[in-house]
Amino acid sequence: MVEELSNYLKECDIEVVAAEDFTVPATKEDKHSILVLPSYNILEMIEEAVDEEGSLSDYVHKQLEEVHGLSVEDVFRRIVKSHLLYTDIESELKSLEGKNFEGIYQAYSLIWEGNELINEQLSETETESFLISEKWVQDRLQDDALIVLELPNASGYEAPLWVPMGGYNECPLPVYQSVIVKHWQEAYGIKILAVTEDTWIFQAGSRPQTYEEAIKLAKEHFIFCQYVLDEFPSLGHYADYLMKQDVWHFWWD
Template sequence: MVEELANYLSECDIEVLDLDGLTLPVPKEGEHKILIAPGYNLVEMMEEICEEETLSEYVNKELEQVQRLGMKDVLGKIVASRLAYTDIALEPEELEGKSFEELYRSYSLLWEGSEMLNEEFGESDTEPFDWNTAWLQGKVEEDEQVILLTLPAEAGYEAPLWVPMGGYNECPLPEHQSVIFKHFQQMYQIKIVAVSEDTWILQAGKRPRTFDEALRLAKEHFIFCQYVMDGFPTLGHYADYLMKHDIWYFWWD
């Protein structure tokens, strides 16, 4: 499986590393070092994409779309997709031109009445996710190897296109992930450090400076990936976490 995935990524700067004795790479200035935990779903997505074009052709085509979309455009599409099969279904056109807070209010209807939506400040004692070799071993499905992909600092947001995962269940499309990562890169200087077939791990280069800013960021994370709230009683607690810690963990069921 590792060999197949490495072949698809042959146009990239990659290394195949043994899990035994692996030292987690430290992101350096000017680059993103991204550990890829190979999985069958990743290989299947690569196979589907590369049936009619090379991976680089796919990335270049998707980047044109990424450049046309803004963060709010993508969040609107995600909100519409989440509401699509509910009693509060909205068409994407109905969300166009809405403010971020209006988009969030529509999204929050899915959890109407839940204490989780409480925006008041809460002191968080949640420790950051420990993305260690044990986590990688739990994600690797076959070979005892992982792939290290290096991308230039300015191209970090392209990672979801080079390693496409998503577009199923509640996980956003790769192009939507790319737009969101571009926003996070511009606002919080994120480094993308690891990916599996259901997870992205990011490290923020700077944190929100005020609670209001952190609350806005917490809402962005919540729309992008509802599971960020696992382990946090309220949105206010998650906002406090984002002011204290740099590791962002996005996982989809």
């Protein structure tokens, strides 16, 4: 599997590392060093992209045209619309046209109405930052090797296109992931640390400095991946985490 993936990624700067030789790659100032844990789901999505466009690079370039034509609000609107589709919320409350981010979030919050998770009161949390460990990697390896993919700093948002995962269950489509990563890259200077068939791990270059900024970012994360709140009692606790810690861990069931 690693051999097939590395062949598709040959136009990128990659290194194949045997499992027994693995160490967590150091963060580089001018590049994203992305740990790619091979999976059959990722390989299948790449194969579908290549079948459709002829090569992985052609697929990436075509998807980038869509990425550059979408605003981040467009993408959050589309994600929330898909979540609302099969709810029994009144149709007029589901309408997102013309709404800004706060209006989009308010519609999304209706899914969670009455749940303590959407409590926005800033609350102290002692949750420690997620760390990529050798054990975490070994537990998720589906092969005897893995790939370190390096992308230029400015091109980090292309990672969800070079390593497509998502578009199933609640996980957004790769093109939507790319738009949101671009937004966070510009706002918080995120570095992309790792990707698996169901996980993205980012490291923020800066943190939100005010409660208002932190709660908005927490809402963005919650729309992007509802499971960010699995380890937190509420949105307010997660906002506190984002003001204290740099690593953002997104995992989809």
